[in-house]
Amino acid sequence: MEAVNIGVNGSRTYAGDEFGGASGTRGDGLPTGTPGNFMFATGIECSYPMTRHGRRDQLRECGHYSHWEQDFDLVQGLGLKYLRYGLPYHEISTGPGTYDWEKADELMAGLRRRGITPILDLLHFGLPDWLGDFQNPELPVHFAAFAGEAARRYGWVRHFTPVNEIYVTARSSGRDGLWNERLKSERGFVTALKHAAAASILACHAIVRERPDAVIIQSESAEYLHDACAEPRADLALHNKMSCLSLDLLYAHVPDVDTYRHARTHGLSENEYQWFMAGEPPGHQIIGSDYYGRNERIVLPDRSELQAEDVLGWHTLASRLHRRYRRPVMHTETNTFDADRNPAWLWKQWMNVLQLRREGVPVVGFTWYSLTDQIDWDTGLAELNSRVNPVGLYDLQRQPRPVEAAYRDLLQNYGQITVVPHGEMFELTAQPATLRVQV
Structure with a gap:
């Protein structure tokens, strides 16, 4: 038996809508931006940590401040409705409770005019000069x-994304000695992470008080060390466990005993631990x-x-993250x-997304990062080489790289899938109903 959709006008379309198109079809076509639409996105690289060379501002180094209108037009031209976008906290915040919003207002108005939904990134690896670094207990x-x-x-x-x-912020600032306070200690790492x-x-x-229906996307690096030694090494096992500590604290998830002991030994007090475990943050x-x-x-x-x-x-x-925290991902x-390999990598990541959806995990969005190439990320911004990393959908002259065409193809084929398979059943529509029968 093969499932067939028979419409009121007698049209027949074969099964293939397991992705849940907005009108009960396959889900192909560019994103619509409707509430049930899967969130396809790109991002504009906006890191701004302090390094031994001074402030590394990727918005400036990659030319966004001078090409922001063109950048937004490129996002719109791809058919994307979502953009991971960072406000330059280090420039906006000029002192305790004082802010300069002039440039940010212009940028945000540009997004709004184009109908682009920002996923607003508020702190991306760096702090205002007056606030110091991540060892500062007044940061929160x-x-x-x-x-x-x-x-x-x-x-x-x-x-x-608060x-x-x-x-990564805590590791690079407190343990690896690359950013901001540039410490090389476990206490520095744990202190930066808890703050x-x-x-x-x-x-x-604070966000939910202003926007009760806020969607909070807690972006974190998915990392893992594989131990190629017949006798397992305890420090590598602990390293993998500690990579979950940030989300454990965010979501009041009790860490395992090794993680707890390590954090307590290196700067997390019992009162602080109990504060984190008292409840989960608000927002979706x-x-x-x-x-x-x-x-x-x-x-x-x-x-x-x-x-x-x-x-x-x-x-x-x-x-693993979904099973541990029971949240959409x-x-x-x-x-x-x-650059030549990126189209295949894009499709490989998309196959990962589809497989997870088939297994019942609520995967709500996908992002190619970033819109344009980046500079010096091959050294984690630690070295000032001015080396272009060809990771973008577009190069720094805003010309398309091979992955741009691949993403366009992906969007044309999957752009109208719903957040969950068969999600169109929850949408209100004026379109005529179709009857699914077995023939």
Whole structure:
């Protein structure tokens, strides 16, 4: 038997709408932006950490400040309705409770005119000079005030990422010595992480007070170390466990005993721990999972490392996050440093998304990151080489790279799928009903 849709006018379309198109069809066609539409997105790279070379502002280095209208036009031209977009917190916040919104107002108005829905990124790896670094215990309160003011000022915005990649922020700032405070200690790492996590939680409360239906996408890096040693090494196992600590604190999820003891030993007090465990943050919470092939690494017996690519892959890592926290997930970042390879990588990541959806996991969105190439991310912004990383849909002259055509093709084929398969049954429509029968 094969399922056939028979419409009121006698038209027949074969089964194939398991993706849940808005009108009960296959789901192909460019995104519509309707509430039930899957969230296809790109992002504009907006990191701004302090390094030993000074401030690295990717919005400026990649030319967005001078090409922002063209950048927004490119997003619109692709047919995308969602854009991960960061406000430059380090420039807007000029002191405690004082803000300069002039440039941000212009940029946000440009998005609104084009009908682009921003996923507003409020803190991306750096802080205003006056606030210091992530060791500052006053960070959560000051940042929450900024988040609330942003939500109030841009009341038409519903989607937010309060603090991008808390784990990466804390690791690079407190343990690896690359950004901001540039410490190389576990205490520095745990302190930065708890402050950034608290900042995100308080920001959620501030945002929801202004926008009760806010959608909060907590983007975090999906990482894993593979131990290539017959006798498992405890430090590598602990490293993998600690990569979940930011989300454990955000979602009041009790960590395992090794993670708890390590955090308590290195700067998380019992009172602070109990504060995190007291409750979950408000808002419609989505876990954003950022995945690059370089996120998985194989640690050889001599401690040297190899890029593991996708031994587990986004599918497995995101599935684990969903089981652990019971939240919808979104693929919020991906790319490779090889422009010619990126089309295949795009499709591979999309197959991961589809497989997870088939298994019943609510995957609500997908992002190619970023719109344009980036600069010096091959060294994590630690070295000032001015090297262009060809990761974008477009190069820095705003000319399309091969992955742009691949994303266009993907959008044409899947752009109108619903957030969950068969989600069209929940939509109100004036279109005539179709009857599904077995023939």
